[in-house]
Amino acid sequence: MTATSQDALKSILLASPPGQFDIILDDLRSLLPKSSASLLEKNAVATIRSEWETSTGRSGLANAADGTADDSGDGCIASLSTAMENYLNLKFSSKWGAHAAHTITATTTADGAPAYTIATYAERIDLHNHHAGSWKGTYTICPSTGDLSGNISVCAHTFENGGNVQLHSEVSPKSANVGTCAPSDDDEKRSSWAKSVARQIERWEEVEVVQNLSEMFESMGNTYLKSLRRVMPITRTKMEWNVMSHRMLQTLGKGHDKEKFKH
């Protein structure tokens, strides 16, 4: 086994759909020869799992217990956290079987201004009924300018009865301004600002993702799938498989062969 094999294993594991990392890991272990079992030893797997959870956003679930960064006294993070918590509880309720969490970390923008990164993640895993889905959001808010930008990724996987169908959606909405928040602002102003951030995120998710997907699904049968394969031929009747009838049509189309029927 070479480094190529190691890269191949890693590539497959990183491509695991929501909730199925361990299933794919078990499959890989079953097909590795004993001499190469070390390629998937505990530490190697932990590193790959961490990378997978970070790239899919699932690390947010694991970090949810201590999901907020140290407030450092300015109160913005606490307000944002409350607003996002309320938003996630409303939209990704466990009543629907989804598990959702968020984290907020302090960062800086490209030109060095203080900012916060809001990471949200929700998943609904139902392997017994052969489906799973995840929803990941990553947003950056600069409180001094009010600029909010973000990226939303959605994955849905259904794999029942010999099928494997996956939806992947990745949207980066146009930046919006939600107003500023200064360290000197009172609790009420910070809370109002945080709610406007959550409202903008909700607006993006509803319009840029949900409505977009809804339009796509409505057009799927009659437009997109139809352009690939019609339900019925243009003639509205099934194909006539007798080769002679098609040859006759072709001959009629080309015209009468005078040489053949010359008297």
Place this chain on the structure above:
Amino acid sequence: VTTAPATRKGSKIQIDCHCLPRASILSLLHPPFGICRPTALPGIAPATMSSSATTIKSCLDILRRTDPRDIEKHLGDLTKVISNDDVVDELYQRVDVPLKVGEDSDADGRKFLLCEHNRDGDSHRSPWSNAYFPPLDDGFRPSQRLRSLELHANEVFDVYRGLYYGKSTSVSSVYLWDKDDAADAATNTAGFAGCFLIQNRVDDGNYWNSIHVIDAGKIVNGMCKYQLTTTILLSITPETMPSNNISGSLVRHNVRECKVTTSDTADADGNSDHIINIGKFIEDVESEMRSELDMLYIQKTKMVVEELRKDGPGEVTQGQEHTRVLNEAVLAMAMNRKCTT
């Protein structure tokens, strides 16, 4: 073209199918190129399977979970990990990837599809001129009996392609091969195997691939048993919504017994009951699978998204929860019905 190993002449392939009763295993075929289809039966304890069968089962399980758009890449990754060459061979034969297109310069540049079933080494045989590209003198070719049938099958299947897929964007090919030994092949009642392929590519990236592998048994008392394994591969990225993509693969195995009243090879007028029987079989199965993809699988992915994030304001109402449970039950019932029929 995938970097698959050279032709596997005379290899025996085990076929499992999750739609057949557990105790039923399809008979081995002996083509120069193997055919092998769906995933191993669920629930078979690994201890009862050979290590090769376990490896194949695990690989197929992995490929059923990873992104269908990247199936070729992940197939390549798996072959780097597996040390057994025979298992790698079998995997390449069992897993269908989006078809590639070649051009037959001996037939006015007419296009044909490239797959494992018309490959010999690094060359592929065109169904139009029967020549290999790049040229190969001693490449496998079907017997005279089957070549005649193959030509007629390509002719009729080309018409079918035009009716359902649109002539300008799609390509079709049919490849046949003898599967029985030389003594049987000389008779008019011998069985044969073949693949019927269609690819349609539209809007710079959206594709549909149909890969039908047929096993026609010997003609006994005027009846022939056809076993058809169909794989559909598709990918859709709407032009107006390039951020979204739905892709998928679906495999089905079906069996049908039909009358064969004429000689199995084409008669003087080019008719063959085999072509008619197989053609109707493929048309029915393809239409049904298209419907399944549209009404079941794609709708189920829609349901997954809707259940992940609640649309609209307010808390979940009892009515919404009831609707969600009903939707899930209906889809599950439809899926179960498809498996048992």
